[in-house]
Amino acid sequence: MRAYHIESAGKNPIVTSLPRPTPTTGEIAVEIGACGLNFADLLMVKGDYQDTPAAPFTLGMEVAGTVTDLGPETTGPAPGTRVAVFGGQGGLAEHGCFPAERAVAIPDDMSFTDAAAFQIAYGTSHVALDHRAKLQPGETLLVLGAAGGVGLTAVEIGKLMGAKVIACARGPEKLDVARQAGADHLIDAKTQDIREACKDLGGLDVVYDPVGGDQFKAAFRACNPEARLLPIGFASGDVPQIPANHLLVKNLTVMGLYWGGYLKFRPEVITESMQTLLHWYSEGRLTPHVSHVLPLERADEGLELLRTRRSTGKVVITMED
Structure with a gap:
């Protein structure tokens, strides 16, 4: 089979031929139709991600496809079932x-492309806003990186949950994507003062931040008392340092969110969240935004789209030629 594989630590991934794997106890074999790319894939290439596997390994954290076989003592899903899987x-x-x-x-009625773009992005935003921040109708939510893979879903879910959503992204094209996802107000991170723009809109109750750096600092200073801040990731490369004395003065709460971590200590959080999200999808209330669909041979190009921030929503790799 073809695979986008890292042979050893420090080497770049390549498309190569590998033996088709056989499922062991507790595993299913899947004929993969599509795989969603994530910023974490870029970190894995460099060995900087918190869950980077030991080399050699094949990249690709979330897939959609058809079950073809079950490992020993594995009861399901049955062969022929169409599934999405977060495998890491x-x-x-x-x-x-x-x-x-x-x-x-x-x-x-869910395509493999939509399914491969669904779990991490929507799961992260829903668990963050519902389970962690407990976002309430009428509250003001700021989404940084609002046209990216997770940011765009936070705009969509925040609006579904009844919040006033402020979307912050770089440039009018990305802001238009966020507007179409339901954002009430738009801030151009290239040309506007984020802090002042947010204060002019009444301040912030919840901040959803996959960016970090100066944008987090600006949002932090625009928070209302008892606001909740959610560091989701640090696409800027800058992990902000949080002044604890400011937390005290405004009674602020900073709560980290690593979606995959719940698989290890509270998997029911993800299971219940995914049931809600798939129900919303079936009702037509969620529409995954996939800006690029590329074949496996162009996986390098897909990662470069993430690295240079030229994509919006998700980039999905299909296994078709």
């Missing part, structure tokens, strides 16, 4: 073996 690795290949407990059956 192994997704950028024609076939893969993944823990059966992580497989989620997807609706018949």
Whole structure:
């Protein structure tokens, strides 16, 4: 089978031929239709991600496809079931073996492209805003990086939850994507003062931040008393240092969110969240935004789109030629 593989630490991934894997106990074999790219894939290439596997390994954290076989003592999902799986690795290949407990059956009308773009982006935003921040109707939510993979879903979900959503992104094209996702107000991070713009809109109750750096600092200073701040990631490369004395003065709460971490200590949080999200999708209330769909041979190009921030929403790799 073809796979986008890292042979050893420090080497760049390449498309190569590997033996088709066989599922072990507790695993399912999946014929992969599509795999969503994530910023974490870029970090894995450099060895900087918190869950980077030991080399050799195949990149690709989230996939959609069809179950083809079950490992020993594995009861399902049955062969023929269409599933989405967060495997953490192994997704950028024609076939893969993944823990059966992580497989989620997807609706018949959900394409593999949509399903591969769904779990991490929507899951992260829903768990962050609902389970962690407990976003309430009428509150003001600022989404930084609002046209990116997770940011755009935070705009969409925040609006569904009844918040007033402020979307912050770089440039009019990206802001228009956020507007179409439901944003009430737009801030251009290239030309506007984020702090002043947010204060002019009444201040912030919840901040959703996959960017970090100066944007986090500006948002922090525009928070209302008892606001909640959610560091999701640090696409800027700058991990901000949080002044604890300012937390005290305004009674602010900073709460980290690593979606994949719940698989290890509270998997029911992800299971219940995904049930809600798939229900919303089936009702037509969620519309995954995929700016680029590329074949496996162009996986390098897909990662470069993420690295240079030229994509909006998700980039998805398909296994078709």
